Amino acid sequence: MTAERTDWQETGRDRMTRDQQKLLNAACGDLAEAIRFWHGARFDKDDFRHLIAACVLGERIVPGVNTGHGNPGLIRMSRSSLEFTRSQATEAIRMAFDIGDNPGDQGLSSKPVRWGATVCLARFVADERDAA
Secondary structure, X not given: OOOOOOOOOOOOOOEOOHHHHHHHHHHHHHHHHHOOEEOOEEOOHHHXXXXXXXXXXXXXXXXXXXXXXXXXXXXXXXXXXXXXXXXHXXXXXXXXXXXHHOHHHHOOOOOOOOOOHHHHHHOOOOOHHHOO
16 A cells, blocks of 8 residues: 655645646546446536536536526536636545545435646556556
8 A cells, every 4th residue: 555645735825836727637538438427427627627616616506697588597606627726626635536436425326536747746656557
């Protein structure tokens, strides 16, 4: 068993680091390859990043604008993961890892994610074959 690296686990109110941004993008890409559907909806890398950003930043759902073309539905008041502080980026990366390592905890029937090289190196997994 290899110990987890912690250099990406930063705290503070400064914007997330470029390394954190790359790691989050890589983790969301790996999630999209392994977990193709999130409760019936097809998800890509950006969808996973938006989902995690919504959880970390505390997004709101509000009624949509009535344009006169049917029911306005509900709209998510979104913000970008680029707004993450270093602490929020750490939380988001951990959340991505948890979703991938334990998809059953989210009610998904997918197998655990087989993480790519970027995530494996960040998590200090010596060999990609040893990943989840």
